[in-house]
Amino acid sequence: MIPPMSNRFRIDDAAPPLVIPYPDLAQYRRPxxxxxxxxxxxxxxxxxxxxxxxxxxxxxxxALDGAFEPDAGGEEWLVFPLHDDVVYWQPRCGEFARWNGRAFAIGEDVIRAAATYSFGACLNIFGDPLQWLRAGRDGLVVADWGQAFNKLRDVPRIAVVESLLDKLEQHLQPPRLPEIFVLRQREVVA
Known part of the structure; x- marks a missing residue:
């Protein structure tokens, strides 16, 4: 009989993936x-x-990693729950924080909504949540510009507040492009 191998992987030995639970929204207050x-x-x-x-x-x-840390003695933040993350906005300084770092923008669900682009309409991008709320939530507010290229590259039309135009153009570039080489064909001598 062959003894069992000690280096064989078993599914029971696998560590569970890191799961950051969704925050308990009941701990937050209504305005x-x-x-x-x-x-x-x-x-x-x-x-x-x-x-x-x-x-x-x-x-x-x-926090230093960009995550929101609840603290009863801390500053007040406006909270915008999303389907897989929560975005926090501090009105005094304009900073954003996120619960788990997945969110791209407040209102990001409109990116995939067909009605956003119907009849020649555009995806509206606002500079802060106040502008977005004044516009009746018609668009989004970017909380993580590092995701802009991947999230917006397939969007057919974008309307952006003028103060964000340069930032949007800067972030709608691929983070890097591949180095390109030319393949040379070898001549076959008969």
Whole structure:
């Protein structure tokens, strides 16, 4: 009888993949009257806040890795839940943080929606969530420009606020191009 091999891989030995659970949105608050008054003063119609998804409020800070860290003593952030991530926006400084780093943009689901481009319409890209909310959530707000090329390269038409035009053009370039060589054919001597 052949003894079992000690270096044989067994599925039971595999480590589970790293899973970052979706945050418990119940720990976040709905905007208070003070938040609503501030948003309304900034030109945001209250109908833009009811979602889906709802705009929530959380206290915390942005960690060094760009992730949001809840902290009751931290600054208040507006919270925008997405299907596989959560984007946090700090209105005072304009910074974005994300829960697990997957999200490209607030409102990114419109990229794949046929109605976004129907009748010659464009995908609208706004500079911050206030502009996006003032426009009735018609478009998106980029939270991670590093994903722009891969997420937007197949989009037929884009309308962007003027302040983002240079940034968009810079990020709609492939991150790198391959080095190209010419194959030389060898002559066959008969």
């Amino acid at each position: 208070s009257q003070q938040h609503l008054d501030w948003l309304y003063a900034k030109g945001v119609p209250l109908t833009a806040l009811k979602g889906p998804p709802l705009v929530l409020v959380a206290s915390g800070y942005k």
